[in-house]
Amino acid sequence: xxxxxxYSLKLILFLIITTPWFLLSLHGYxxxxxxxxxxxxxxxxxxxxxxxxxxxxxxxxxxATIQSSKPSIHISNxxxxxxxxxxxYSYNHAMYGFSATxxxxxxxxxRNSYGFISAYPDRTATMDTTHTFEFLSLDPSFGLWxxxxxxxxxxxxxxxxxxxxxxxxxxxDRMEKKLPLKWKGTCEEGEEFNASMCNLKLIGARYFNKGxxxxxxxxxxxxxxxxxxxxxxxxxxxxxAGNYVHGANFFGYAKGVARxxxxxxxxxxxxxxxxxxxxxxxxxxxxxQAIGDGVDVISASMGLDKVPLYEDSIAIASFAxxxxxxVVSSSAGNEGPxxxxxxxxxxxxxxxxxxxxxxxxxSLVLGNGETIIGWTLFAADAIVQDLxxxxxxxxxxxNSSHMLRExxxxxSDGIIICKASDSISVFDQINLVTMTNVKGAVFVSDDPEIxxxxxxxxxxxxxxxxxxxSVINYTQSNKNPKAxxxxxxxxxxxxxxxxxxxYSSRGPSPSFPWILKPDIMAPGTRVLAAYIPHKxxxxxxxxxxxxxxxxxxSGTSMACPHISAVAALLKxxxxxxxxxxxxxxxxxxxNFLDNTENLIxxxxxxxxxxxxxxxxxxxxxPNRALDPGLVYDATPQDYxxxxxxxxxxxxxxxxxxxxxxxxxSNPSLDLNYPSFIVFYSKESESVIHKFRRTVTNVGExxxxxxxxxxxxxxxxxxxxxxxxxxxxxxxxxxYEVHIIYMKKDNESNNNVSFGDIVWVEDGGKHxxxxxxxxxxxxxx
Ligand SMILES: *[C@@H]1O[C@H](CO)[C@@H](O)[C@H](O)[C@H]1NC(C)=O
Ligand SMILES: *[C@@H]1O[C@H](CO)[C@@H](O)[C@H](O)[C@H]1NC(C)=O
Ligand SMILES: *[C@@H]1O[C@H](CO)[C@@H](O)[C@H](O)[C@H]1NC(C)=O
Ligand SMILES: *[C@@H]1O[C@H](CO)[C@@H](O)[C@H](O)[C@H]1NC(C)=O
Ligand SMILES: *[C@@H]1O[C@H](CO)[C@@H](O)[C@H](O)[C@H]1NC(C)=O
Ligand SMILES: *[C@@H]1O[C@H](CO)[C@@H](O)[C@H](O)[C@H]1NC(C)=O
Ligand SMILES: *[C@@H]1O[C@H](CO)[C@@H](O)[C@H](O)[C@H]1NC(C)=O
Ligand SMILES: *[C@@H]1O[C@H](CO)[C@@H](O)[C@H](O)[C@H]1NC(C)=O
Numbered sequence: 001x002x003x004x005x006x007y008s009l010k011l012i013l014f015l016i017i018t019t020p021w022f023l024l025s026l027h028g029y030x031x032x033x034x035x036x037x038x039x040x041x042x043x044x045x046x047x048x049x050x051x052x053x054x055x056x057x058x059x060x061x062x063x064a065t066i067q068s069s070k071p072s073i074h075i076s077n078x079x080x081x082x083x084x085x086x087x088x089y090s091y092n093h094a095m096y097g098f099s100a101t102x103x104x105x106x107x108x109x110x111r112n113s114y115g116f117i118s119a120y121p122d123r124t125a126t127m128d129t130t131h132t133f134e135f136l137s138l139d140p141s142f143g144l145w146x147x148x149x150x151x152x153x154x155x156x157x158x159x160x161x162x163x164x165x166x167x168x169x170x171x172x173d174r175m176e177k178k179l180p181l182k183w184k185g186t187c188e189e190g191e192e193f194n195a196s197m198c199n200l201k202l203i204g205a206r207y208f209n210k211g212x213x214x215x216x217x218x219x220x221x222x223x224x225x226x227x228x229x230x231x232x233x234x235x236x237x238x239x240x241a242g243n244y245v246h247g248a249n250f251f252g253y254a255k256g257v258a259r260x261x262x263x264x265x266x267x268x269x270x271x272x273x274x275x276x277x278x279x280x281x282x283x284x285x286x287x288x289q290a291i292g293d294g295v296d297v298i299s300a301s302m303g304l305d306k307v308p309l310y311e312d313s314i315a316i317a318s319f320a321x322x323x324x325x326x327v328v329s330s331s332a333g334n335e336g337p338x339x340x341x342x343x344x345x346x347x348x349x350x351x352x353x354x355x356x357x358x359x360x361x362x363s364l365v366l367g368n369g370e371t372i373i374g375w376t377l378f379a380a381d382a383i384v385q386d387l388x389x390x391x392x393x394x395x396x397x398x399n400s401s402h403m404l405r406e407x408x409x410x411x412s413d414g415i416i417i418c419k420a421s422d423s424i425s426v427f428d429q430i431n432l433v434t435m436t437n438v439k440g441a442v443f444v445s446d447d448p449e450i451x452x453x454x455x456x457x458x459x460x461x462x463x464x465x466x467x468x469x470s471v472i473n474y475t476q477s478n479k480n481p482k483a484x485x486x487x488x489x490x491x492x493x494x495x496x497x498x499x500x501x502x503y504s505s506r507g508p509s510p511s512f513p514w515i516l517k518p519d520i521m522a523p524g525t526r527v528l529a530a531y532i533p534h535k536x537x538x539x540x541x542x543x544x545x546x547x548x549x550x551x552x553x554s555g556t557s558m559a560c561p562h563i564s565a566v567a568a569l570l571k572x573x574x575x576x577x578x579x580x581x582x583x584x585x586x587x588x589x590x591n592f593l594d595n596t597e598n599l600i601x602x603x604x605x606x607x608x609x610x611x612x613x614x615x616x617x618x619x620x621x622p623n624r625a626l627d628p629g630l631v632y633d634a635t636p637q638d639y640x641x642x643x644x645x646x647x648x649x650x651x652x653x654x655x656x657x658x659x660x661x662x663x664x665s666n667p668s669l670d671l672n673y674p675s676f677i678v679f680y681s682k683e684s685e686s687v688i689h690k691f692r693r694t695v696t697n698v699g700e701x702x703x704x705x706x707x708x709x710x711x712x713x714x715x716x717x718x719x720x721x722x723x724x725x726x727x728x729x730x731x732x733x734x735y736e737v738h739i740i741y742m743k744k745d746n747e748s749n750n751n752v753s754f755g756d757i758v759w760v761e762d763g764g765k766h767x768x769x770x771x772x773x774x775x776x777x778x779x780x
Pocket of ligand 3: 217218
């Protein structure tokens with residue numbers, strides 16, 4: 001009884017001290033009005049510097065603040081119904097404040113509370129591995145893997161749907177016995193999950209769903225623990241740091257030794273995404289805990305759409321992370337290829353786009369010996385050998401099951417060729433063929449979505465229109481055309497690659513367009529990584545459902561953990577680098593050419609080169625990132641200058657920075673960033689944009705760099721000075737860039753054009769590249 005008495009005394013004192021008397025009386029007066037108002041969850045930011053000393057913990061203060069905002073608290077009323085528990089989380093690392101379930105009336109009165117900064121409603125988030133290490137040229141005998149000792153000593157916190165701890169990828173063989181001293185996390189028990197499931201690889205696991213339960217009070221959580229019930233978190237976390245697993249494969253495809261990109265790094269899982277939904281307040285709680293637990297890198301393959309930075313949980317939590325030197329990498333989203341669809345376009349976060357890799361599966365062999373490499377992931381070693389190949393202009397529509405059955409009967413189980421067209425998509429053809437039990441099928445389609453996302457449910461293969469020409473010619477010019485389809489085959493070295501994925505969300509960032517986003521691209525399409533064993537990963541026909549311990553998945557969610565892992569490797573190899581330096585090293589060394597030595601292409605429009613709004617600086621090149629020559633650094637105050645330049649209100653800025661010690665005397669939208677974006681308006685004649693940049697020499701000893709510029713079409717770029725001379729390591733030099741977009745009188749131009757600025761070391765190996773985008777302002 002004693003503690004509760006002390007507590008209420010504190011509360012009363014607090015109310016008297018902090019609440020204006022007229023609010024108190026108003027509360028008393030409106031005692032019953034609140035019954036009908038609806039409750040929602042809000043995330044509330046408080047001012048830490050105003051913490052009243054009468055409370056011993058932050059939690060007590062927040063609890064009291066909530067109580068004081070309740071209209072039903074009126075001091076004399078002792079009959080009041082016990083209120084439901086309203087405080088969901090107290091946050092102290094990622095932000096300072098709490099989330100709570102409140103009525104709009106309570107929220108309004110809360111706004112007048114002592115120490116209140118801002119509040120906004122909780123929202124739902126959207127979610128957005130293994131040959132990829134090889135594709136990225138990672139090798140233990142040289143480069144980044146060698147210098148980082150495969151990521152040893154680094155901890156990556158993965159914000160996701162949980163983890164399947166029994167997966168081979170989370171075995172801890174050959175992991176260093178001693179955990180990093182700074183580690184404060186735990187392995188939280190829960191449904192089908194106990195503390196002994198963590199080990200030297202999976203060193204922590206926690207779960208957060210109070211926000212979800214508040215948003216859906218009647219929800220029954222299916223797996224109330226850190227255990228993954230979705231597969232997403234197991235896939236992403238094993239991509240970051242999975243251990244070596246021999247013979248990993250997906251129904252015979254992509255077979256090999258699976259491993260994460262940082263195979264000796266540790267993983268801590270923060271489960272915030274549930275089959276039943278996902279809420280910003282839970283994401284914030286997960287990131288808050290990860291920061292408090294002492295992770296080095298946070299990987300978040302999810303994002304909040306269409307929110308300003310000061311209401312974006314990931315932006316807010318990652319600001320606190322950045323201040324502590326924790327790198328946050330997050331996914332761009334899967335809403336491409338429309339421009340301006342990207343989320344997580346946050347200046348202090350690494351935003352990751354997705355690319356293809358140089359791998360495909362399956363082949364078609366014609367009776368004349370010609371072999372065509374296509375694409376299939378049909379989940380069995382089906383026997384489709386020397387069957388009659390059937391092609392007919394009208395039959396090739398494959399648009400009716402009646403007709404398909406006739407073909408099957410007439411050819412005694414031949415292989416039918418189906419050509420996608422304006423009148424029927426390859427997806428519809430696949431469904432019809434599946435229902436008709438055709439023995440074998442060849443789908444002719446150039447739809448990138450089938451290769452990126454699609455599934456085949458019958459023994460079949462997809463080929464391009466270009467490859468189809470000789471197949472059709474063979475069929476038509478031969479009396480007895482025959483073919484075989486080979487399944488469970490894996491081909492690498494496919495050209496061109498990487499190619500920007502069509503689905504990858506495009507910049508500019510709606511929440512901060514003045515910095516070019518995404519930052520970087522990484523493999524995201526058809527990545528093999530660990531999975532949960534009870535979920536369907538492949539279907540045969542209409543009623544055979546198969547599962548597997550490894551799954552091939554696509555999305556920017558799969559690309560993000562590649563960058564998180566490279567950041568972890570860089571942390572291990574270059575412990576002296578801060579968050580901005582790591583991002584800069586990753587960006588300025590990225591590969592902007594594909595494996596045909598041409599500019600990277602865009603799957604959304606294969607005839608065109610991909611713009612930096614799709615790929616950022618280009619494809620990650622981890623070994624080069626180890627030794628970038630120069631870096632563009634930034635301090636927390638530099639990011640504050642951006643927020644001030646946005647004309648955010650004082651409280652909006654405080655919501656992100658949590659501290660009054662930052663000042664707004666130098667507002668600027670020009671951050672020292674390794675990329676450039678300029679907007680022009682269709683009306684104005686021409687625009688001149690000036691940027692100032694400072695580079696730090698992180699190479700060994702002195703060096704001279706000369707600039708090389710590739711101007712965006714229709715723009716002029718000048719760089720001053722055009723030579724930078726460094727006498728020593730860690731010396732800084734500055735330069736200015738003027739980008740002039742010249743409008744042509746009679747042209748109604750709506751083009752995005754792009755180019756780059758490259759600093760090339762005299763007689764040295766370093767080239768430091770920054771992409772430039774010039775775009776009409778209407779696309780934001
Ligand atoms: C790094 O490379 C050296 C020389 O090739 C080799 O002896 C060493 O074992 C490598 N380190 C790792 C972690 O593989
Ligand atoms: C944890 O779960 C495992 C597997 O179910 C079981 O073998 C073990 O005894 C459990 N440990 C504890 C401490 O409950
Ligand atoms: C939750 O369940 C209660 C009682 O079963 C019901 O009255 C209420 O409408 C439900 N609420 C929602 C949001 O489904
Ligand atoms: C199927 O495609 C053929 C050839 O394009 C066309 O003539 C026919 O009308 C289509 N049938 C259906 C059911 O769409
Ligand atoms: C079509 O096939 C015939 C017979 O095999 C061959 O002679 C001819 O060159 C082929 N034409 C094309 C365009 O491939
Ligand atoms: C901020 O306000 C200033 C002064 O009113 C204005 O010139 C500037 O364009 C505003 N910036 C933004 C990003 O809205
Ligand atoms: C714009 O004007 C120039 C010169 O007057 C002319 O050569 C060009 O064809 C015009 N372009 C368009 C799109 O009308
Ligand atoms: C805009 O794009 C079109 C089509 O690609 C091209 O023909 C035109 O020259 C471009 N205009 C400018 C000013 O770059």
